[in-house]
Amino acid sequence: MSGHHSHKDPLLEEIEHLTSQNTSVCYQCGKCSAGCPIRDFAEESPNKIIRYIQLGLYEKALKSKTIWLCASCQTCTTRCPQKYDLARLMDALRQLAIKKGYKPDRAVYKFHKAFLKQIKDHGRSYELGLVRDYKLSNIASLTLFQDMDVAPTMLLKGKLGILPHNIKGKKAIEKMFKKYYDKKGDE
């Protein structure tokens, strides 16, 4: 399948370029799936996603809900014995899925965009802003007050800041987003 002289599928090349990683280092131990916080909500385990890539079943990976359920918490990346950054692969697959027209559910996509906007504006996640932007953009789905019950707990635990915390390199992040959008259009 791979090797110095073998021809690589252009899509695999693009994935490996986007992730700067060799997909074949994964030896399918499943430690990523074992520690994944969204594992119980995903039909397909994270190790299965990278297995699809290894087998050349790209469409299966791009269509999987798992890549959209991924919370980018990077537990998999931290614990991977082969030092493979699976969170980065998930990110690359989300990008590719949109590019190739495998858009997820409307709500998921709106959430994805709202999340990226927080990163663009603050250089990091701003939960209250995320809730605001997501709910407003997805107002048609009538879920405005869904999950409101968890807000007090989150507030008490300090997981829901009232004001955003900007990172030091906010300007640089903005620049990166601008450069990317200028090149690829608003996606």
Added chain:
Amino acid sequence: MKIGVFVCQCGENIGKTVDCVGVAKSCASIPGVAVSMEYKYMCSDPGQNLVKQAIADNGLDAVVVAACSPHMHEKTFRKAANGAGINPFLVEIANIREHVSWIHDDVPSGSLKATDLIRSAVEKVKNNAPLTTIKVPVTKRALVIGGGISGIQAALDIANAGYEVVLVEKEPSIGGHMSQLSETFPTLDCSQCILTPRMVEVYQHPKIKLLTYSEVEAVDGFIGNFKVKIRKKARSVIDEDCNGCGMCIQKCPTKKKAYSEFEEGMAFRPAIYVPFPQAVPNIPVIDRSVCTFYKTGKCKICETVCGRKAIDFMQEDTILEEEIGAIVVATGFKLYKITKPEPGSPYEGYGEYGYGEYKDVIDGLQFERMASASGPTAGEMKRPSDGKEPKKIVFIQCVGSRDESKGFSYCSKICCMYTAKHAMLYKHKVHDGEAYVFYMDIRSGGKMYEEFVRRGIEEDGAKYIRGRVSRLYEENGKIIVKGEDTLAGVPITIDADMVVLATAMVAQKEAPKLAQILGIPYDKHGFMSESHPKLKPVESSSGGIFLAGAANAPKDIPESVSMASAAAAKVMILFSSDILEREPVIAQVDESTCVGCFYCQKVCAYNAVERKEIKDRNGKLIKVVAYVNEGLCQGCGTCNATCPSKSVELIGFKDEQIFAQICALNEI
């Protein structure tokens, strides 16, 4: 000088790509070549006779054979030439097989290259000088470092062949890790039952000098002629006087000051102790770091109760010097601990498994002690936190091993097997218990190994789950194990009573230091390197130093024993002759130009460069120059390349010889 050139066709091997007849003909015109001929198989008896005949007929002084690699037949042709009266070092090989016919397919250019290589070899041989082999005497006495099963096996084999052995063990007793094991795979033999007779045999063997609680401090010399300094650490007990009655141990008031190393920290031992009841020798040692006397100057109860007056609080380390001909390194391994890494350690700890802070998470050797009838729980399954019998036990394989992120790339090889054994032993002791094994692959290559693993699964009901565990944490007296079965694609959570980690086998911490003392290479993990991975697996790259067991790489008992016997056989081969002969291709210093900068000494990988004082006739020191120990020098040429004053040369490969070869190629 009259030189003969002999071109071999090697059947089709060379003949197909090199026009041997044409090459032989054109080589005849090289200045100095008196005769040039070709033959189908020059290495055959008729071929060798052809060479001998040509030497006699033409009165040749030197010979160039254009044939295969010198690794193959240089010896053959040297011997043939010597038979016809030519010094064997006046024979040169031009490799026209591996360097020409096997890598080219065009006959004209192949033939041209072959001619060039022959011309180059002719120019070299013109500058060759007759040499004689170096002869060194052999001290027929072996040193075995490490008294585990590998060292025991090697020592017994060498001693039983009639040679003297000095066996050095750093712990107070021999026996190593094997003495800690409960039962051994794949037969479930009781480990101590098969090991202890060997330990006693070592102790009683008239040819073996056993030095326990001792360490090798310095090694000088070379193959057949080592001088070894051994530090015999102070036991505080006089060996010859102690009869091993054990009264001192019984009466020692510091009962719970130190964890027993032998019991892997699962039991205490007094300050004066023998590691385990079957220890060899059965002589106690005082651990001065916990002994009351060494702390307060009072106590001396052991001295009072000792009827033999064998306690000596003032005893000091002694240094012994031994003359040794060959060394077997059998220093074994250690188990990796998942705790936070010590400074300087190449390995990371396992934060996700709690850095070893959960009491009911133990390692493989601790489980061995728990399962052992002579262990801290008398062989009963009792978890460390509350002594309760674990009803649900989880075994995790590849902890450390095959985990690049923790610093290990390698497979520890024995864990698949001992985990299967552990699961079995557990099920044999706790019939209503559940045993789970998390694995990545089951590597059960070995006689009756796969059958053993299947038995654990099929007959004893061990449940195997394919996947690495992501995290362990404590909750309500249980250890929660978060895993995934990658075969079914389902997440698995087990609330275990106890977890056993099959942690990686790592090199002894002091292994690199010992390797440096011995002047032998070791790998990035600290395992001693073999000279060739396939064909010289028990030789180190230094002459006369051999490897046995897990000091070389993770190995199980049968492999360690095989390797130890192999190393012993190599020692016996060395001891089978009184004189060692070796090629004279070594470095030589021109003392008149050497400025004594000793760069050569710094770069020498074999510690072969010494300092030599040059004195005038009144004994006044004129200068200090480098001197090459011919027993140690391996002829690698590094000193030659480093010397700024060009005062070191490699005999047989002097600069003038090499330059003549290069110039000959330039004539094209």
